[in-house]
Amino acid sequence: MITLTLLHPIQSIPVQSWSFEHETVIRIGRSTDNHVILYSAVVSRHHVELRKLDSGWEIVNLGANGTYLDGKRITQVPVEDGVIIRLARSGPNVQIHIGADAVTASRNFAGEKTLAQRVVPTTINPVNAEGASNGEQRRSPMSAPFLPSEQPRTDIDSDSPPTSQTPSPGNSLHGEEHLATPSAGSRLDLPLKDCCQRYIERDLLFCPECGQPLRAQFMVGNYLVIKLLQQDAFYRNYLGWREGHNFTLRTLKPEWSRYAEAEDLFEQEAKHLLQLHHPGLPRFIETVMGTEQSYLVIDAVFGQNLQQLVDMKGTIALSQAIPWMLQLCDVLSYLHHQTPPVLHHDIRPEILIRRTLTTTPELVLTGFSACKALALQPTSTPGYSAPEQQQGLTSPTSDLYALGTTLVYLLTGKSPSTFYAQREQGFRFYPEYAPGLTPDLVTITRKLTNPNPTDRYATAQEVAEALQQVALAEA
Template identity: 30%
Template sequence: MAEVTEILCPICHRPNLRRAKFCQHCGHDVVLNNDQPSDDRRYVITRIIKRGGQGAVYEGIDQHGRVYAIKEMLDRFADPKERAEAVARFNAEAELLQQLRHPRIPRVYSHFTDEGRHYLTMDFIRGEDLEQILEREGRIDEQRVLRWADEICDVLSYLHGKGFIYRDMKPSNVMIEPSGDVKLIDFGIAKLFKPTERGTQIGTPGYAPPEQYQGLATPQSDVYALAATLHHLLTGRDPTQELPFSFPPARTLVPTISERTSAALERALQKAPTDRFATMDEFRAALIPSTKPQPVQVRVVPKPAPAASAARPAVSPSQAAPATTVSPAIPQSPPASASGTTIQSPKVPPRRSPARFIGWFFVLGLIGLILLATFATVTRPDWLTLIIDPVSGDNTNSSFGEPLQVTYELEITVPSHATDEEILAAFREAFRARVQQEYSGRAQINQNIPISYFGKPEQIEESNDQITYRARLIGTIWVRK
């Protein structure tokens, strides 16, 4: 970030020198959180991001130069008692927001009153919101929307678990960072400073469900509003320009949308809360196919002993065992021994050239194959197991099913000086431990496909020279039958 040379007055918004303590134009104090400080941070405003009837959002820095978003809530109360109650609610909700720790929620740092104005400071998020993306691109590809939906469901489920109802889900409240990650912004705290009026709605028309027009909000209300947002993203149909609570099935508007997605949205957009998904996790499961693998169950039928003669006894269909695994036939292959594959070398014709050399090469190749099979039998590395077992015909030793992709969201704590390579190594170790825990030692990780990030790791806590990160990782495993 370039060095800050000018700061803005929080009252008249005119520029001042960086070192100024008071505005050279109106004389007001330009340093925030020094009137009734809530902590040791002191802020100055560097840029106006947005101003409206309820307040403003600024970019600012603290005394150490760290960048923040600074929200100002305007006080519209005429009754001193209502004002005191609103300030108390503001402080209580701000303190709750400060306790939230999630990679898709901007962290709240300070909340304070300065010269009669109420402020909240949080992480500054760079990127653009979904409303801006919609205006530029029109409707958006389903896979891209589902990736965002997965992250939004995750953060809303977290909020519900903490006792929060978001109440104002809409495209403009979802930021997409340059990395592609989602951030949920604007927790509606400014509404605490709006005087209470009978019939005042909570939420945004077009996205808010019917019950919010009566001042009611539940987790099912967030389900509806998120579905309305996703419907807008997928179809390009702006619900604020249509009849209230009217959402045609998404698939009738855009036939390429999958039946699964369209059906999940249709249920989530029901007018009665009881007809929707009960929780955000249920909506997420209906909307997005699960990536969690299920253990593969396979019955392997032992090979029958060789018959003494060519005649075979008749077997009725009811007595026949179903065969689930078939080994590829290898022409002229003798039976396998306990230690590997034993193959008799063909006789090499004496004193015949070049057949003599071809025979020797064949013998050496067979010896190499035997050594490879023996190595696989003793060490059983995953990549050799998958090659040797079909060749040897030893289905009883072929203990792994098809490769499966799994993803986990993990947290690690490392020293604050850890490098990117050390952080990735710690995440990979946590991934291996999670695989062993979930599959009770029955799974092996494919070392040929490295465990990698699915998204970007994010810092969620820092204390005592330790930093805690959260990230989603993806890897490929084999599960024992």
């Protein structure tokens, strides 16, 4: 199988995907006789072909304006899985997946997995519902002049919520049938431009020509609330829009908003988060008051979480995993040096987002929740979290513990629970039984995951220094 995915021109998030199983030639262009039709002035009628050879696939340029790969104009090159080609210097970007990854890409990018697609009774997380990428404002989806055709319905479009999905933070949704918002089941009447009228009957959230929302559920302050993105035990995250930019609007679930203690914790959390400014954190913008409760406005992060990447690509090379952990150490050092220290409590691959757009740092730490203090049962993630968290005790070293288990997961692709055992040091995490770890990494991860918090590294900076020594030795 081969899957082609049209990427948003600014946000680089998936907009549309096409999968082919039996074709030996796939043509892309403006003409309606192409396999993939892209309406853009810079795209030729027949712009590029993908041809199947005995050894794989190749890309052949046909367009007058050229086809570009890594900024260089190409004529005929072999296809590598995951490659992104650009049709003309300023045209649309298309990502190519082949083999097993094409099946995964097709499944991940279909239906509600993107921002500018159909509205159905079930709602799942399209990319990531929290945070800021680098402080820049992002334009709304589909603001480019090319128009993707509508997609066929998939299993994701069924009336029953999906029982599972590529893991993603807070992604166990149960549909919208119980939404207790002031506008549950309703839609706002929006003033639409002439171009929007052509698409109002389609299952799109945004106009493909001007980028304006075609529909919205309700308003919070000056923000249009487009749809529910995801929810967890405490929060709901909505896709919000204002003046051409996308945001996440976070609020308490109705069952929690009735309690004054939960509201107080939410407001305290928002106050602290609004004071945080670090490139490895989401950009927290402001709080706004809705009809009955307040919302925290967060700039949107576009990308995949690390568990999705491992599911799609397999284990992460040490040369990539260590830089990511160093970026995370930098974020944790910043958080732990706040007054009072800001603790995350639940670091795991699902809440570590690798930005789609190329920027530094790549990784964004999401998933903050003050309301975990209200839970009757521990809310940390088994396998990743420190043992003292099961008793409701946390410290900066609890966050550091999760660095060790997360690193082992990235390098092995196996759940950390695999490496817990009752052995010579009692029941604990034993990284020496993880395949492929160097002796230096075993030493570091053993110290990170020591059951006794006082025997771990004391600071994120100490962890970073140890990992840098490993990186130098491997270079």
